[in-house]
Amino acid sequence: MQLEVIGVGGAGCRIADAIRAAEPTDHSFLTDVFAFDTDESDLNRTVIPESNRFRYGPDESDGGLAGYLERGRTLGRDRVDDLLESADRATPGAADGVLVAVGLGGATGGGAAPALVSALQQRTDAPVYVLATLPADREFTRADPSESAPLAGDPNATTDAPPRPTAAANAVATLERLDGVASAIITFDNEDWLRPGETLADGRDRCNRELATRVAAVFTGGGSADSVAQTVIDASDIRRILGDQSSVVALGYGDQTVETNGSRFGLGLLSAEPDIETSEAVSAVETVVRKGIRGKLTLECDPETAERGLLIVGGPPAWLNRRAIAEGRRTLESAIGGSGILGGDAPRPDGDRVFAAVVLAGIRSDRLAELRSAADRTGRVD
Ligand SMILES: Nc1nc2c(ncn2[C@@H]2O[C@H](COP(=O)(O)OP(=O)(O)OP(=O)(O)O)[C@@H](O)[C@H]2O)c(=O)[nH]1
Numbered sequence: 001m002q003l004e005v006i007g008v009g010g011a012g013c014r015i016a017d018a019i020r021a022a023e024p025t026d027h028s029f030l031t032d033v034f035a036f037d038t039d040e041s042d043l044n045r046t047v048i049p050e051s052n053r054f055r056y057g058p059d060e061s062d063g064g065l066a067g068y069l070e071r072g073r074t075l076g077r078d079r080v081d082d083l084l085e086s087a088d089r090a091t092p093g094a095a096d097g098v099l100v101a102v103g104l105g106g107a108t109g110g111g112a113a114p115a116l117v118s119a120l121q122q123r124t125d126a127p128v129y130v131l132a133t134l135p136a137d138r139e140f141t142r143a144d145p146s147e148s149a150p151l152a153g154d155p156n157a158t159t160d161a162p163p164r165p166t167a168a169a170n171a172v173a174t175l176e177r178l179d180g181v182a183s184a185i186i187t188f189d190n191e192d193w194l195r196p197g198e199t200l201a202d203g204r205d206r207c208n209r210e211l212a213t214r215v216a217a218v219f220t221g222g223g224s225a226d227s228v229a230q231t232v233i234d235a236s237d238i239r240r241i242l243g244d245q246s247s248v249v250a251l252g253y254g255d256q257t258v259e260t261n262g263s264r265f266g267l268g269l270l271s272a273e274p275d276i277e278t279s280e281a282v283s284a285v286e287t288v289v290r291k292g293i294r295g296k297l298t299l300e301c302d303p304e305t306a307e308r309g310l311l312i313v314g315g316p317p318a319w320l321n322r323r324a325i326a327e328g329r330r331t332l333e334s335a336i337g338g339s340g341i342l343g344g345d346a347p348r349p350d351g352d353r354v355f356a357a358v359v360l361a362g363i364r365s366d367r368l369a370e371l372r373s374a375a376d377r378t379g380r381v382d
Contacts, residue, residue, distance in 0.1 A: 080115045129183050184244075221312075282321050
């Protein structure tokens with residue numbers, strides 16, 4: 001499918017950047033990528049073309065809004081129409097969906113996202129999905145748990161205060177505002193993806209690459225001019241699975257490097273379809289499907305809670321064993337509680353890995369309840 005990506009705030013713009021970098025050269029799926037931020041220097045660190053980068057807000061907000069969500073909301077409400085007008089977006093209708101990337105916890109992205117998503121919903125018939133990171137505990141919790149965390153925006157917060165004391169409260173408030181506005185909310189939990197002791201600044205590029213790999217695998221979809229998928233997953237399939245009711249979504253992914261005969265061009269056409277033992281191909285597909293469903297998800301949850309699920313198995317065509325893919329689909333079907341399942345394949349003649357991309361939509365996750373309790377402790381934002 002064709003996707004437009006708009007990153008808002010520091011995290012949103014970096015993630016938009018990472019998605020752009022993850023776009024396969026032979027399978028483009030992006031119409032446009034835009035970056036909106038109050039912080040000029042953050043914006044300039046992205047490699048999104050200058051024509052697609054927009055700084056907004058008064059001069060004193062340059063450098064970011066330091067987590068003051070109310071300011072972010074006001075700025076967002078006042079400026080999103082201008083931003084969408086000034087962004088030279090591809091011909092209306094060129095994209096089958098829009099993805100607004102944002103880091104929940106901050107003020108610029110979280111503040112603007114509800115108004116931006118709502119404005120986009122009015123301008124397009126295509127679904128408007130949100131890709132949202134959830135803050136890690138280390139951002140809003142003191143290292144010494146015996147001390148209580150400072151109140152949100154507490155001006156008396158001391159130097160040992162966590163970097164973003166209001167992150168949980170901001171995240172919960174923004175999620176509530178996106179409910180009923182976003183078509184679906186694809187989540188990525190920084191708490192689960194940062195390593196023990198690692199700071200966000202140290203781990204974020206790795207996290208963004210992991211997230212972008214999953215987003216690209218889901219949205220790139222089926223085959224290409226030189227290799228047609230048996231079951232193509234298109235934009236309407238993705239729409240059916242993600243829904244239009246602000247479902248919370250987690251992505252799973254598994255991959256395995258496989259042997260190929262090298263360049264299809266260098267060694268002649270005979271080498272394009274190497275002989276692969278059926279048992280080897282079956283085992284590779286089974287392995288990646290298992291990792292995709294039972295491995296680490298972008299948001300930890302029990303797959304059983306999912307209402308709908310999608311499985312895309314991709315890789316060099318000779319490795320895409322039909323029987324194993326059908327079996328993988330049945331495995332996903334029995335793993336989730338709901339009944340809406342779709343499955344497809346994505347041949348990648350030049351690829352060197354077999355992968356499974358999994359979408360679990362309509363999930364319930366304890367992490368969201370944890371963030372709500374943390375927000376109650378650290379000070380809720382209305
Ligand atoms: N995965 C990931 N998460 C990030 C990244 N940068 C920030 N975050 C998360 O996103 C939240 C918001 O951070 P930013 O996006 O920098 O904040 P902002 O929207 O620019 O808002 P202000 O800084 O308050 O103006 C943080 O609390 C982190 O949890 C990133 O590059 N990757």
